[in-house]
Amino acid sequence: MRLDYLSIFPGYFDVLGISLLGKAAVNGLVDVYAHDLRDWTHDRHRTVDDTPCGGGAGMVMKPDPWGEAFDEIIGTEPDPSVHVVFPSPSGEPFTQSVAHDLSSVERIVFCCGRYEGIDHRVIDYARSMWTVHEVSLGDYVLNGGEVAALAITEAVVRLVPGFMGNPQSLAEESFSAGQDGLLEYPLFTRPVSWRGLDVPEVLMSGHHGRIAKWRRDESIRLTRERRPDLTDSDVSARH
Numbered sequence: 321m322r323l324d325y326l327s328i329f330p331g332y333f334d335v336l337g338i339s340l341l342g343k344a345a346v347n348g349l350v351d352v353y354a355h356d357l358r359d360w361t362h363d364r365h366r367t368v369d370d371t372p373c374g375g376g377a378g379m380v381m382k383p384d385p386w387g388e389a390f391d392e393i394i395g396t397e398p399d400p401s402v403h404v405v406f407p408s409p410s411g412e413p414f415t416q417s418v419a420h421d422l423s424s425v426e427r428i429v430f431c432c433g434r435y436e437g438i439d440h441r442v443i444d445y446a447r448s449m450w451t452v453h454e455v456s457l458g459d460y461v462l463n464g465g466e467v468a469a470l471a472i473t474e475a476v477v478r479l480v481p482g483f484m485g486n487p488q489s490l491a492e493e494s495f496s497a498g499q500d501g502l503l504e505y506p507l508f509t510r511p512v513s514w515r516g517l518d519v520p521e522v523l524m525s526g527h528h529g530r531i532a533k534w535r536r537d538e539s540i541r542l543t544r545e546r547r548p549d550l551t552d553s554d555v556s557a558r559h
């Protein structure tokens with residue numbers, strides 16, 4: 321998998337050389353390339369923004385540098401196998417399902433906007449050339465797309481076959497299909513007693529059936545309390 325990042329702050333992506341992502345890069349599972357959008361400007365100030373047409377607050381990212389960067393980094397021929405991700409506050413929700421879909425893609429280009437956003441023609445042009453995902457991490461406001469691109473990267477790359485040491489741990493996670501969309505149960509490890517707080521006895525019983533039931537009940541309880549949106553009527557009826 322090749323990952324490209326276009327940003328006026330390419331240094332954000334230095335972190336991808338650390339920890340698991342670093343290992344994936346070393347193992348050749350993932351190739352990471354960060355690019356400074358200003359390298360495709362031609363004025364002395366390396367200008368990437370301008371005032372919004374029609375007025376309004378803030379600045380908008382000019383289309384020209386993006387187009388020239390696309391030409392050099394991706395190419396000038398349409399190729400639907402290239403997936404271009406635009407993090408955006410007005411994007412579709414980024415979900416585990418989208419992460420799963422992207423984990424089997426060979427090439428992803430992340431376009432990280434700043435200011436009030438990117439001239440919409442850039443996204444329209446990208447849609448005419450590649451497979452585009454305009455996605456939002458959630459209903460809160462970031463200053464740009466870089467942090468979102470990092471989060472999306474981690475969610476996607478950890479699903480790439482061969483990346484995680486223990487693929488079984490992926491199967492038991494929240495939001496993965498295998499858990500009926502329920503939140504994960506509480507986790508415990510040694511010591512059994514810690515600052516007057518004990519591990520639930522059932523988990524030390526060695527009775528696998530009771531343990532499985534306790535975990536399921538806890539997942540249902542937590543999901544009903546914290547994420548009623550995840551419990552549809554069918555799921556509620558089943559539990």
Ligand SMILES: CC(C)N1CCN(Cc2ccc(Cn3ccc4ccc(-c5n[nH]c(N)c5C#N)cc43)cc2)CC1
Pocket residue numbers: 376377378407408409411432433434435436437438455456457458459460461462463464465466468
């Ligand atoms: C009326 C008019 C003046 N308002 C102007 C501000 N608009 C919202 C607005 C707010 C901040 C930014 C900053 N920004 C630039 C690129 C960019 C990419 C992603 C995100 C982002 N924020 N939150 C997420 N979950 C995101 C994701 N993924 C934020 C970004 C861009 C846009 C709302 C309308």
